[in-house]
Amino acid sequence: MIPLAPGYPADLFGAFEVMKTRQRLGIDDLKMLALLESAGEAFYLAVAKGVSNTQAKELLIRNGNEERGHAHRILKAIKLLGGEVFTLPEHEENPFVASVLDEYPVNVDFLSMLEEGEKDGDRVYQGWAATEPNADVAKIYRQNGSEEAIHGERVIKAIQFLASN
Secondary structure (H helix, E strand, O other): OOOOOOOOOOHHHHHHHHOOOOOOOHHHHHHHHHHHHHHHHHHHHHHHOOOOOOHHHHHHHHHHHHHHHHHHHHHHHHHHOOOOOOOOHHHHHHHOHHHHOOOOOOHHHHHHHHHHHHHHHHHHHHHHHHHOOHHHHHHHHHHHHHHHHHHHHHHHHHHHHHHHH
């Protein structure tokens, strides 16, 4: 199991709340963010299991796959900032994954909360981009944030597919 940086709880949502308090991300924060984004893949896949509508399920799985892509970009940011790069662990070795492997009540309220979380993720990434002096790293933050907003749009579409059943 990858060890947590000081001050980070072992649950994905609590760790992201800690992350959101950072004005600018240090190397340890970025390592935690890479793990959080990777755990986001496991989260979306767990949510998708609770969806019977094929189109909605596909949208949620796509979001999950892209969360892992965000993690790989964060690894690139670590390298750009001179940090020691690591390989993303398998989900079993990621300390945040265990906190997201529940069964989720996939309903409009839950998905609406998820959509709001994605919008918040975009806002937070854009804030980090604004304070990051390394232009290449700031670009990574902006791209991840923009994709978080797209994830929110997909969640809205998933809600629409579920409502049409």
